[in-house]
Amino acid sequence: MTDNAERVRRARSGSRMMHGGFTAAIPLTAEERQQADAIVDTLIPPEEDWPDAASLGIADLLEVYIVPDDEPVSFYPHWRRAEFSELLAAVGGPLIGLSLDDRIEQLKGIEADDAAFFARVRDFVYYVYYGHSAVVKKIRETTKHGADYLGGGQPEGYSDSIETWGDRTFTTRGAFIPTDAVFRALTKKEQA
Amino acid sequence: MSTTHTDVLVIGSGMGGGAMTKRLSDAGIKVICLEQGDWLDPSKDYSHELDSWELEKLRGWSYSPNDRQLNEDYPISGHIRPYLFNAVGGSTVAYGGHWPRYKPVDFRKGTEHGVEGTIDWPISYEELAPYYDINDAEMGISGVAGDPSYPARPNAPRDETTRPGKLGLRLSEGFDRLGWHWWPSDNAIITHDRDGRQGCNECGQCLNGCPRGSLGGVHVAYWPKALRNGAELRTGARVEKIEVENGRATGAVYIDLATGDRHRVTADIVVLSASGLGTPRVLLMSEQRGFQNGLANGNDLVGRHLMHHSYANCDVWFDDPTEGFKGSFGAPFYSQEFYNTDPSKNFVNGFTMQVGRSYGAAFTATGSHTREPIAWGPGHRRRFDNDFGNQLLVYVLAEDLPVYTNRVRLDHSKTDSSGLPGLTVDFTPHQNDIDLTNYGVERLEQVAAAAGASRVRSTGHQDVNPGWHLMGTARMGNTPEDSTTNKWNQSWEVPNLFIVDQSSLTTGAAVNPTPTIGALSVRAAAYIIAHGDKIRNQTVTPSNADAPDLDFRNVKFHV
Numbered sequence: 106m107t108d109n110a111e112r113v114r115r116a117r118s119g120s121r122m123m124h125g126g127f128t129a130a131i132p133l134t135a136e137e138r139q140q141a142d143a144i145v146d147t148l149i150p151p152e153e154d155w156p157d158a159a160s161l162g163i164a165d166l167l168e169v170y171i172v173p174d175d176e177p178v179s180f181y182p183h184w185r186r187a188e189f190s191e192l193l194a195a196v197g198g199p200l201i202g203l204s205l206d207d208r209i210e211q212l213k214g215i216e217a218d219d220a221a222f223f224a225r226v227r228d229f230v231y232y233v234y235y236g237h238s239a240v241v242k243k244i245r246e247t248t249k250h251g252a253d254y255l256g257g258g259q260p261e262g263y264s265d266s267i268e269t270w271g272d273r274t275f276t277t278r279g280a281f282i283p284t285d286a287v288f289r290a291l292t293k294k295e296q297a
Numbered sequence: 298m299s300t301t302h303t304d305v306l307v308i309g310s311g312m313g314g315g316a317m318t319k320r321l322s323d324a325g326i327k328v329i330c331l332e333q334g335d336w337l338d339p340s341k342d343y344s345h346e347l348d349s350w351e352l353e354k355l356r357g358w359s360y361s362p363n364d365r366q367l368n369e370d371y372p373i374s375g376h377i378r379p380y381l382f383n384a385v386g387g388s389t390v391a392y393g394g395h396w397p398r399y400k401p402v403d404f405r406k407g408t409e410h411g412v413e414g415t416i417d418w419p420i421s422y423e424e425l426a427p428y429y430d431i432n433d434a435e436m437g438i439s440g441v442a443g444d445p446s447y448p449a450r451p452n453a454p455r456d457e458t459t460r461p462g463k464l465g466l467r468l469s470e471g472f473d474r475l476g477w478h479w480w481p482s483d484n485a486i487i488t489h490d491r492d493g494r495q496g497c498n499e500c501g502q503c504l505n506g507c508p509r510g511s512l513g514g515v516h517v518a519y520w521p522k523a524l525r526n527g528a529e530l531r532t533g534a535r536v537e538k539i540e541v542e543n544g545r546a547t548g549a550v551y552i553d554l555a556t557g558d559r560h561r562v563t564a565d566i567v568v569l570s571a572s573g574l575g576t577p578r579v580l581l582m583s584e585q586r587g588f589q590n591g592l593a594n595g596n597d598l599v600g601r602h603l604m605h606h607s608y609a610n611c612d613v614w615f616d617d618p619t620e621g622f623k624g625s626f627g628a629p630f631y632s633q634e635f636y637n638t639d640p641s642k643n644f645v646n647g648f649t650m651q652v653g654r655s656y657g658a659a660f661t662a663t664g665s666h667t668r669e670p671i672a673w674g675p676g677h678r679r680r681f682d683n684d685f686g687n688q689l690l691v692y693v694l695a696e697d698l699p700v701y702t703n704r705v706r707l708d709h710s711k712t713d714s715s716g717l718p719g720l721t722v723d724f725t726p727h728q729n730d731i732d733l734t735n736y737g738v739e740r741l742e743q744v745a746a747a748a749g750a751s752r753v754r755s756t757g758h759q760d761v762n763p764g765w766h767l768m769g770t771a772r773m774g775n776t777p778e779d780s781t782t783n784k785w786n787q788s789w790e791v792p793n794l795f796i797v798d799q800s801s802l803t804t805g806a807a808v809n810p811t812p813t814i815g816a817l818s819v820r821a822a823a824y825i826i827a828h829g830d831k832i833r834n835q836t837v838t839p840s841n842a843d844a845p846d847l848d849f850r851n852v853k854f855h856v
Contacts (some may be wrong), residue, residue: 107300108368109335109367109368109369112357112367116357118341118344119341120338120341120342120357121335121342121357121367122337122342122343122344122353122356122358122365123346123356123357124343124344124347124353124356124357124358125344125353125771126724131374143430143436147673147674148673148674148677149673149678150674150675150677150678152675152676152677152678152679153646153678153679166349170352170356175731178366179366180355180356180357180364180366181352181356181364183738190394199713204312205675209674209675212673221836224670227670227673228663228670231659231662231663231670231671232349232351232352232355232659232663233349233352234659234662235351235658235659235661235662236347236348236349236350236351236352236655236658236659237348237349238348240658241348241658244658244685247682248681248682248685248686249682249683249686249687250617250618250619250620250685250686250687251622251658251685251686253620253623254622254655254658254686255500255622256347256350256658257344257345257346257349257350258345258350258500258502259343259346259498259500259508259509260346260498260500261495261498261504262498262499262500262501263462263498263499263500263501263622263623263624264460264497264498264499266623267460267462267499267620267623267624268460268461268463268466269387269460269461269464270323270441270460270461270465270466270481273466273469273481275441275479275481276442276445276472276473276479277445277482278445278446278476278477278478278634279445279446279447279478279480279633280332280445280446281400281401281402281446281447281448282400282401283400283422283423283448283705284401284402284404284405284421284422284423285421287401287402287404287408287409288408288409289408289409289410290409290410290637290638290640290645292410292412292640292645293640293641293642293643296640
């Protein structure tokens with residue numbers, strides 16, 4: 106556990122809660138971005154007019170959450186920079202230049218070999234992808250039930266678009282026993 | 298080491314400690330409160346404007362101190378998912394704000410069934426009711442008066458309720474079709490501006506805290522008033538030990554987290570309100586001459602009888618929109634149709650069914666509340682579209698039994714930033730609680746079908762339950778043999794040491810505990826105000842029968 110003032114210095118938000126990622130995050134190299142995009146585009150293929158990861162800029166958001174190697178605190182996703190670089194090379198590297206079908210087969214193999222590791226990769230991609238502003242905008246524009254979705258909900262909030270109880274009537278069902286009137290409820294064992 | 302003297306020393310600034318400090322300082326009593334955490338700054342500490350807010354919930358805003366790893370946190374291991382905050386306001390800085398009271402029957406579970414040695418509370422609902430009212434007024438509550446399953450509460454003011462949205466309107470129809478009880482929830486969420494706090498705008502991020510002050514955190518509801526009264530709050534102040542001399546608490550030694558220096562605060566009365574885990578930790582760390590097993594722990598009950606409720610989640614999808622991403626997380630409504638023990642069943646106790654929201658897009662993709670992620674690969678976007686914005690959560694919050702062997706202990710193998718021991722938890726779910734919870738899951742699925750759900754997915758009873766509600770580890774009781782405190786929250790072994798937080802809850806009921814913690818704290822404060830002179834001279838903690846009384850029928854309502 107580190108001194109909170111030090112955490113403030115290391116956070117992009119200048120908050121000890123460290124939201125926004127790390128000030129000292131090391132940008133992905135061009136090769137690493139390609140590998141990251143290949144992973145994202147295989148897990149969440151660019152279908153039905155949704156752009157691919159590179160067009161959306163997913164890697165820009167992803168890289169700020171990778172834990173710098175000298176960072177004393179390990180936050181989710183708990184991958185340090187060097188380790189993540191190895192991960193990209195191992196998982197994303199072989200995907201480069203393959204067709205979608207072949208990339209899927211490649212990832213299925215990793216999933217079969219180490220389901221827990223694969224789940225970590227998948228969930229991190231999902232959290233970054235669906236937390237990206239370009240994706241939030243796309244959700245608003247294209248999904249069946251997400252037209253009002255704001256992503257980060259402040260400062261607007263949803264009070265202008267959410268229903269009240271209106272004239273709904275509430276139940277008349279329900280009763281209580283005053284404390285001193287509580288009695289023994291014989292358990293099945295006691296009844297026997 | 299510096300030494301300061303005060304009338305009352307309060308340890309912890311959450312629901313118990315914040316309410317205690319404010320109410321005592323209202324009466325002109327000099328109070329110093331020690332809090333190991335710090336203030337949250339609305340201008341920079343919240344992530345509500347970020348589209349990646351759901352990812353932030355896993356980082357610095359994680360509910361778990363093991364993930365946050367802040368300087369003020371302490372490590373917690375064992376069979377538990379610990380969810381708590383060490384900050385001004387305690388765990389009320391980020392919670393649902395759902396605000397149900399205990400029911401009268403909850404105070405007599407020993408009489409009702411006594412399973413696993415469950416004991417009665419030494420007080421009744423009726424004795425606590427006026428203090429619930431006061432605490433509600435202090436915190437700021439929204440809701441609808443008139444739930445027939447509770448005693449009337451005419452003195453408890455309510456803002457108009459938070460909004461149910463399509464989600465609440467839809468599922469409540471299912472309850473109506475089955476003829477089951479339901480009622481709009483009380484929530485510690487204001488819907489109108491007051492005291493520098495803004496009314497809720499339904500952003501849905503209550504569990505990341507609330508930069509508007511709409512969510513009734515103790516840091517916005519109680520602390521500004523307490524500080525105006527002249528109470529002193531020392532942040533970054535980690536208590537190492539409560540000191541005792543000649544059978545009476547003399548104060549505490551704390552570590553200033555900024556400098557590492559130790560300081561002593563002496564007091565006529567000490568109030569410990571450090572949470573269901575933090576309180577036993579401080580008591581066990583306060584081992585000293587005459588208290589070799591930890592303070593107030595001659596009967597070896599400190600840390601035992603840990604309860605945290607049993608949960609089961611049910612994700613429910615519909616063909617039409619529910620827009621579960623909208624709306625405050627405080628429950629739109631609840632049902633207590635199955636709250637009471639049913640003697641025809643193989644288990645005792647009951648549960649509340651609470652309705653919850655969906656969070657955002659990332660939470661949907663990673664599996665909603667039942668944590669089964671949307672499949673990757675071709676078709677992912679279509680599947681996401683089918684799952685987003687048309688889902689809701691309904692869950693079982695079941696009473697769990699106070700089991701002697703479910704306990705928290707010091708863990709000297711893991712230490713906090715000051716080198717003090719962490720905690721570890723031993724917890725085995727009781728078969729009664731498993732059966733009760735799984736019965737509840739069947740009822741969830743029944744009501745989902747009645748509401749016209751197109752798809753339902755349930756967790757069943759969860760072996761490692763979320764540890765939001767950490768209760769019973771220094772419980773209030775009837776005798777020095779069955780509990781840690783008497784009915785006024787006075788520890789049996791040290792008469793001027795009060796314990797007022799979730800650790801002092803005798804049983805857990807099937808509701809969120811925060812309103813009850815606040816009510817107990819307001820009541821204990823009234824007791825100290827009324828009988829402080831007697832308490833200062835006590836060398837033995839009086840029995841419940843012999844303790845000077847307060848007549849609950851004559852409580853003056855003032856806020």
